[in-house]
Amino acid sequence: MTTFNDTILKAFRGEETDYTPVWYMRQAGRSQKEYRELKKKYSLFEITHQPELCAYVTKLPVDMYNVDAAVLYKDIMSPLPAIGVDVEIQSGIGPVIENPIKSLKDVEKLGTIDPESDVPYVLETIRILTKEQLQVPLIGFSGAPFTIASYMIEGGPSKNYHRTKALMYSDPKAWFALMDKLADMTITYVNAQIQAGAQAIQIFDSWVGALNVADYRTYIKPIMQHIFTELRKNNVPLILFGVGASHLVKEWNDLPVDVIGLDWRLSIREARNLDVTKALQGNLDPAFLLSDWATVEKKVKEIIDEGKQYPSHVFNLGHGVTPEINPDRLKKLTEFIHTYSKQA
């Protein structure tokens, strides 16, 4: 019987580790053929509503790639039906919301989440994984208010978030009411994941990089401060991640988080030069995984070397695994990260 490997939790907490631990955003599903077979029969929501099946999908990459953590298979949209938002994931489009938020009146109609009755299957999946199946930590997650709000206001994926920003600028009352509702949802939902057994949490603020620093401070930072202050009471590591948000990393560094997740736009060295003091996670551009192996190796060594000069770094991609990435590549990459970082 193998023993529980908590290396990644140490790294999340800023402690030094024997090697650089690694997990990949969107490591579950996507490129795996076992998952694609399942997807012929079931939708994302159908999988996540069946705890045994969802646990299987979550654990698959841990077994296949030997990564140092599992990340729960579900979407950032998963808790929305509980607060009264009709969301559907449409193939080729992404999440689609029929009745977008337009005003304070719409915000006031939103309800609250009661995880034990609204999403019992999420909690059951976590229990199965952490009590029975995993020998590595399970990372739970939630979307952050800006990113979730962008889908709720735009009605689906967006390129420029114009409707979202227009509501934010023109109707602060509606905006802050929406932020408060989503902050409450996030806190309640994440607390329940932790109580069920999740050992670390990533908050995806994937699209907040669309805001400038001044607007981040006015419209978002106080809400994020509140969320992380509440979540911190659980004493599990907290990771904050966003895409195209290099200009915000100094703001993030002020928040009570343990780890900052970088995409590929800012190197680990550059982040340190900006006086970012938190543990860092990242940041191989997923595009490298479609390159020849020598090119991958060179870049990965560079990232590990930069991370090694500071006490803690968790390897990850700069954003999620894309469906066309060959699973063998992820297996080889994980092996290389483990071996090289032990020697470096």
Ligand SMILES: O=C(O)CCc1c2[nH]c(c1CC(=O)O)Cc1[nH]c(c(CC(=O)O)c1CCC(=O)O)Cc1[nH]c(c(CC(=O)O)c1CCC(=O)O)Cc1[nH]c(c(CCC(=O)O)c1CC(=O)O)C2
């Ligand atoms: O697959 C896509 O990314 C396209 C559709 C899309 C989804 N959520 C979405 C998007 C992007 C958008 O349209 O804005 C919207 C979405 N989901 C998510 C994020 C956060 C992020 O990645 O920055 C975002 C926003 C940013 C982004 O698109 O990358 C997070 C997410 N979705 C999902 C997971 C779980 C997982 O992959 O294990 C996770 C998070 C955990 C992790 O990183 O591992 C799962 C998910 N969401 C979704 C799908 C496709 C399901 C289907 O086609 O039936 C799937 C499953 C799959 O990839 O096979 C739908």
